[in-house]
Amino acid sequence: MPTISKQEKFLAAALQLFHEKGFKGTTMKDIAEAMNFEVANVYNYIESKQALLEGSLFSISKQFHTGIDFILASTYAPIDQLRELIRLHIRLSVQYPYEIALHTNEWRNLGAETRQQFVQERSEYEQKVATILERGITDGSLRQMDLGIATQAVLSAVRWLYRWCTDNQGQFNPIELEKQLMEFVIGGIANSAHPSMDDKRAE
Amino acid sequence: MPTISKQEKFLAAALQLFHEKGFKGTTMKDIAEAMNFEVANVYNYIESKQALLEGSLFSISKQFHTGIDFILASTYAPIDQLRELIRLHIRLSVQYPYEIALHTNEWRNLGAETRQQFVQERSEYEQKVATILERGITDGSLRQMDLGIATQAVLSAVRWLYRWCTDNQGQFNPIELEKQLMEFVIGGIANSAHPSMDDKRAE
DNA sequence: GTCTATAATTCGATAGAC
């Protein structure tokens, strides 16, 4: 049985509260109560509320960048890089759902400087996703689409995963989730021999 | 030229600030400065900060429910109801991007009672979307999928639209956006197999 | 590490004059 340090318990409690009440809606008092001690003790575990936000936010950002960089540097064909991208998002969503919730919802609360850096990193990540899609469109494995729309559509398709994990705490099959989502995304932008969007329905 | 009342200007200024800085991150002073008057005057336009949040939130929630209720009550086939659902989301995202941003991101800041009502309404909306998908799966026009996953995937595919509208202020073609997104979503979950009755996928 | 006490600031909201 893995020993969970009080540090880790503190971080988990804070992240869960941020998820439930939002970053600004969560007070140091809330966290202290979750830890069963007084407010002042919070500062034994963190430097400041802002530092806690920044640490978690950029930590998960780095995880995503590291993951997609490996994918981009691989010899997989573009459509299989896209599969790997989806797998990456599922894996991280299962492992760090509350960090991703923070990353998705609370970046607006960063200070002016760090916020700029965050937006920069997020923009670069989207650019890397777009690169995968662009290569797929070029080699014909992905359907012709507006690259910006395709990028947002793909990222949106995986952006809800963290909530699936926090809501159904382990009460789901990640393998099946992966399969279903793969089918949804790939089937959506893969260049199918079946032009099902050319709507000819029989009535 | 449409006359814009100061009330409307106030609401627009507040919503934009909520979008940029978050609800709790926006102070009455921020709004007052955007309106070029002092803080106390804010309360000539609203009852309270909470009331402003609740009003906008439930207003847009009602719009979505009204829209999907018409779709559900129509005689469209399920797959075309899905098309209409996507059109509904695009239309509302173009018309009320900042209200939808609030609805998506700031519902956690509702009071305990109103928050419960919000979650209830959102859950009912998801249920209505699931109904459309379920009918489509039943009649064979949509691929066999886990209904919960399919519902989240479809809703996620349209959830980023408001940001597309706020970021590219009118600098985009809504018709083309609609076409592209349609192709992505419909192509993703439409049954690409033969339009016959075999609903069991052979792998 | 935990406590009590408190500093320093901010914020939502109201009162009342003009």
Add this chain to the structure above:
DNA sequence: GTCTATCGAATTATAGAC
């Protein structure tokens, strides 16, 4: 409708004893 002035409460963070 707009202003000045202000109240009361909440919040982040620190000081210092145990």
